[in-house]
Amino acid sequence: MLKTVLLAALLHTAAPAKEKPDLKTPYEQGNGNQTATYQEAIAWYQKLDEAYEEVQMTPVGMTDVGRPLHLVIVSTDKDFDPASIHQKNKRILLIQNGIHPGEPEGIDATMMLVRDYLQDKKLRKQLDNVVLAIIPVYNIGGALNRNSHTRTNQNGPEEYGFRGNARNLDLNRDYIKTDSRNAQTFHQIFREWDPDVFMDNHTSNGADYQHVMTLIATQHNKLNPTLASYLSGKMVPTLYAEMKKDKFPMVPYMNHPAETPESGIIGFMESPRYATGYTTLYNTIGFVPETHMLKPFHQRVDATYKLMENMIETIHRDADEIGRLRQQAKRETLAQQKFPLDWQLDTTKVAQIPLLGYEARYKPSEVSGLERLYYDRKSPYSKKIKYYDEFTPTVTVEKPVAYIIPQAWREVIERLKTDGVQLQQLQRDTTLTLDTYYITDYKTSPRAYEGHYLHSGVQVETRHMPRQFFKGDYVVYLNQPANRFLVEVLEPQAVDSYFAWNFFDGILMQKEYFSSYVFEDLAAEYLRKDPTLRKKLEERKKQDPEFAKSARAQLDFVYKNTPHYEYTHMMYPVGRLMQDVKLPL
Template sequence: MLFSHLCKIALLFCVTSSQLVISATLFPNESLLPKNTPWHGKSLQLIEKNPDKQTLTEKTDFTKTLSYKETVTYLKQLEKSYDWITLESLGQSPQGRTIWLAKIAHGAVSPEALQKKPTLLLQAGIHSGEIDGKDATLMFLRDLTKGKNTKLLHDVNLLFIPILNVDGHEWTSPYHRVNQRGPLNMGWRTTAQNLNLNRDYAKLAAPEMRALVKVFRQYHIDLYLDVHVTNGEHYQYDITMGFNQPFTAISPQSATWLKEKYVPHVSQDLEKWGHIPGPLVFGMNKKNFHEGIAGWTASPRYSNGYGDVRHVPTILVENHSLKPFKQRVLGTYVLLKSTLELLAAEQGQQLKSAIHHDKQRQPDKVILGWSYPEQPTEKVAFKGMAYQQQTDSITGKAQVRWTGKAQHYEQLPVYWQNQPKVIAQMPKAIWIPQEHQQVIEILKAHGVEVTHIKTAEEVNATQFEAKEFKYKPEPYESRSVVTAEFRQNQIVRKMPAGSYVIKMDQNLSELALALLYPEAPDSLLFWGYFNGIFQRTEYIEPYALIPLAQQMMQSEPSLKQAFEQKLKTDEAFAKDDKARMRWFYEKSKYFDQRYKQYPVLFEY
């Protein structure tokens, strides 16, 4: 029986002889892209030499990736043949495809059993054109069938999502992602609903993202690798790693472990195998790289920001799009193997300890938003690429042309996003009226503990009132997003039975605050879940308002004085009869008292 299963697995990876070699010239964008320095890394030795055991990717000389059906079939054959792999359905995509989780571990695979050892979650295909993580991990699993690396499974668990954006994965074309070198059958960046999943961690609008968050709720994840392919400036690094630094992290102990233990270890291994690892950074000026690079602090809409706020150490792996698919996949293989080896050693337990300390923290204040400094934070050595500026006939302006030659920067300025922008005091509790069921549902989906009160309670609370608000003119991630400035008012409010309260002495208190503090960059208010507070629904006609205004001025001389002063100092107001009437209406007892009042209350 085992032999027949192995034959099926081998047949799955077989392709016709005409498919074995596909020239790089078949990539339609090759002539458009800047050249790289030649690469002949030691990791080329990881390619399987036996044609019967090669993956489709290897057989096509790393020009193609497995389809969704081929990937699932292979994993199911492995599950039938080996007791160290178990598949679990996480749910369905909008087009009806199953999102699969592969659990690679010795022994029982229940959440309780897996918690005994360090657990790595590797996710591929959140942007399905960026699929390196899937092909690298399938090669790694194939090598497990040959007896390679199997001892790792005695000391560490691997959870593997081969394709998160399964619908986008199946919309393939050689004309997707023009700045990326392969594969030919690249998937699409967004889902069938045109949602970018790496902008959806906070709001959970996509079923794919709710499927992923289910893994965080059910399993104790010690390290999370979200594998992407980045684009942008050209540099020598083929694998870059991004995470919130210890000086900005909400989980500082975990961030320190990532910086001091993880990055040095895997970087050393990648270099041994012929790769060039580096930090995930972006150019401050796309036309002048000498001005420096930006170090990013991610908010919870992104995987690395979300992991930080829910105390799951997270690395946003960004392989560089201008490097060949072969180089990227092999580098990801080395990264995966090195990560498992690190967790299998004593560092796995040290990471668990760091996570525990982060969960036990009870900060008085939490910085939820950051900005860039005016002056560089530091200067670093950087492995860049040489470029020239040339004026072209299309734009009529100077544009960057990368030469394909390495250029080393000895002292390149770095601007870390480390200036506090949004600082929130940690409340004792957050109260939510029961009519906001959609918000409650999102919080529960994240795993935030929410209590439904059965009797009315009087609360001394802070309410946020919007002073100014502004909508983005175009939809962003299918939402009408809004930013606002608020003033804080102290009130006493009787919360009726049926209301909800979040007690903040819980592990996910920072996540709850990031979702509900109205000025936070990824608050549910920003994502449009409280748009009703910015809409006026009752008005007053001039025949009633004018005598009302006259009565108000007679009874309140100070109001009359303020009105007359505004007429003198505000010319536009003086000329606008509707603005005059609105001014009085807003100061009357008849005005909508809920207008611009954020209904979520904070108890300090």
């Protein structure tokens, strides 16, 4: 018996202890000017997952390049269920990296940050009420398209990915139109995890200045007022103060209409095509850190690390307040009756902010011989500049009880389903009298933009009219968390509506016409029977000399005022049900 015990003890002693893997990142193993490849980043997170029970990495869905999009969750109580995490009143911070893989600071900084928070007891304490959800590399296709030249204006790293994804789409323009599989998977992640705060790490372009970090916060006028008050009054000032202590004083993103920023900068009004424009629709506070392209890569990584560290500390400190305010904002959005669709800058409201810049000077160009701009780094300055960051709505709409969407518009239905919208279907053919828009005017971009020819300046006329809908057509009630998203995509005047992105272009082309020599007699008969129409025609001829000279234009005028003209031309197919009536659902 004694021999058996001794043998067992010897065997136990001889068994090698399980060693923690080497979690030094590829960036740390390099020379300070190298960033992890996509393969290296995923392999590193796999090691982190194996080393810590508090970490779970999961492939969520596919991307355009055929590789899965991974989500890494860091939860110190090992709870990886988003519903349960929200029930525990914990806050969720979603960090996204590599949407533009040529701007890779976030990829490297986040890897080091997560490891440090797991290994440092003081930092780890901040994760008691904060769960991290991390997309290691969002634009995988772009990350695999590695090169050293496409970021022409950028100071390192030695190699990096490309801005376009596998379909050459800029994914930071794809959150609403959702043409990419990447965006479809992101919607799945975002709607399931419902993050309280979102960070999308970037690198800037533009002017030269002393700051390493600039910041885009969710545009406060667009954010729910309850959250906007906290964001502008407490959260953003805290981040600025803490970054200044960390020797990375920040300034808002340098969005300046003039050639140089001294004359003032304008707050970035992000529409829902952009990451934080989309996340705002669900009352998530969003940030886009933009490090300065001309600073050494190691400084940009350090600044991104520090900002994320300060973000976690702020969320940890204000966890209960953020949770309470978000719940209030969600209730207010459910009850909200009027929604803004477009905005304009209010130039009467201006703030003064400090800028650490360099003097802008001019000299002859060695290329053209003409005057060219340069920034003189031997002449730094600290001065106040104008900051315009107040916007007012220019178009506002009253929300309907429900939208009725004919099933024929399947691309639209598919996108609503991708976003987790609650849909119902008519169980029999039904005639409904409701509000219907007719498009009366719009402008279209002459060149392709992200695979589309965007419409803008949309004008509509509302008609209250009976419409025939069919079994299987969709009913979308505005009594759900997606209310604001639905208004932004289904109201044609919204900047990033599905109409603006060409998903309803079939209505813009007339399908039936007339032969002039045949319609002449019929038109004359309509004018004899309808004196009012005759009067309208004569008034139009007086007002428009070109119209008065065109027989075809006058026939067309009569045609469009008769039952022969197709009522579906320019008719926006989504109906607006303004009263709650019983539907066969």
